Amino acid sequence: MTNRISLAKLADQAGVSTATVSRVLNGKDVVAPETRQAVLTAIDLLGYERPEKLRRRPTRLIGLVIPELSNPVFPLFAQNLETALTSFGYTPILCTQRAGGVTEDTHVQLLLDHGINGIIFVSGLHADMESNPDRYHSLIEQKVPFVTINGSNPTIQAPDFSLDDALTMRQAIRHLRTLGHSEIGLAVGPARFIPAARKVASFTKEMQALYPEQPVHITHTLFTLEGGQAATKKLVEAGCTAIIYGSDMMALGGLQYCETAGISVPDDLSIIGFDDTPLISFTNPPLTTFRHPVREISEVAVSTLHDLITGVTTENHSMTFRSELVVRESTTTLA
Template sequence: MADIAARAGVSQATVSRVLNGRPGVAAATRERVAAAVAALGYQRLTVPQARPAGLVGIVVPEIDNPVFPALGQALGAALVARGLTWALLSQGPAGLDEDQCTTTLIGHGACGAVLVSGLHADLSADASRYALLRERGLALVTVGGWRPAAGVPSFSADEREGAVQALRHLVRLGHRRTGLLVGPAHYVTTARKTAAFRSAHRAVLGADPDPALVAGGAFGLGGGREAALRLVAAGATALLCGSDLTALGAIEAVRSRAPRPAP
């Protein structure tokens, strides 16, 4: 206000009255103050009319996989549209684990959390933690890997329909031996994708798939490379991958085996 007052040739009290829309200031004086504000490049902060309805945390396994930040951004936009604020929390070796993330959210007064591909999808993890979180007032939704024992609303892809569409496409391209790459056996998503693949294989090709054409392994590029090599060795001519990073690893493995053109 001192800078504006000096440039407009008025007192700071006058500047305050103008900026706050109070009466008792001549029109010409108001114009000088407004011109001084514009010349100095100041902008008034807009005070929100209403406080956000609450904080919702979006907890993802990692941010190295670009799928998770993109999903977090989409979820965040939906939350903001409903008057909520949101925070993205990442797990992984350099971050918190899921329990630490939810404890942090409760400590900051969060009203809810969206858990993406978390412990709810891991059959080796204790699902009773979610009942305890609900008792502490944290509303929960899970994404990926629906698990009835968690007792919370959940959203997942239609695995069977996806497998049917993928196999139909590959059959049109002439493939009859499609391999499936999935994650570790103790994850709900692995069981769902495997069951969907088998069901779709019967629906599209009229028979169960060769057991050798289903390979589980670690999530990520390395797991995709290793599983793809096993499936190709088993005679797979096409690959259906359970995640984008697994697919990238599979592509690398297949390209490494491709014959190089003659110089």
């Protein structure tokens, strides 16, 4: 099969030498994982069939436990985590959750039954302060390597990679303040979730410091379009001229509510989202929101998990990441 593959075309597509392509095709272990992945990607993009030795089923499995995929930020994480895992020679097993579906504990048990090498939890029960952390303590006792994303829980001794929620709130408020807004509302998820609680704490502190004489407007709701609609109605009725949302999905709900209620965005109400998921810049108006370093988070999380699996480190290397405020047309100067 390999004689029908053009080494030169593959080398050009992958950005490597023909000698490197040859080593990958012949299954040599001297090639770096990321280089091997680049060549495999080139094979797929050029429409070649992979040689038999490159189609052997990998035995190193990693579980990805992720919330429902209806929120575009989670497929984005899944895609980037899969790419990073493949570069290390792992095969991901995707486990998604939704209300009324398979529970996280059931997913974990199924993964353990498959002999997985490690687990990555994204916005799982580790982020729920009302959830019993013993399920994670049990994994530690069983010496199952795992890392968490988006929900640093101080009761769980595992590496976590989360966004700096406090910083995003300060950035959002200061952006709106420069536009003349002081009646600013926060629409965020249930209070029991760690990222929501941290947003609330930072938002409250910042608003009280800037506007000590006025009430702090916060509404807890679901991370859904419907939740965003309900929160927007409540905050607008409270007199807010600008709203910060805990997700782009909620912000989209806010835009929908404004359209049906005859409220102009941004002339009557400025809106800031959170995630900058694909296609979000095509809303009407284009949404001002926070762009997260999803690729960087995924790569560091996978690299750390690999170190735990291979015994390179046993330390808790947690990190927080800065999000970038992307200013578009859903925020403007207060008239």
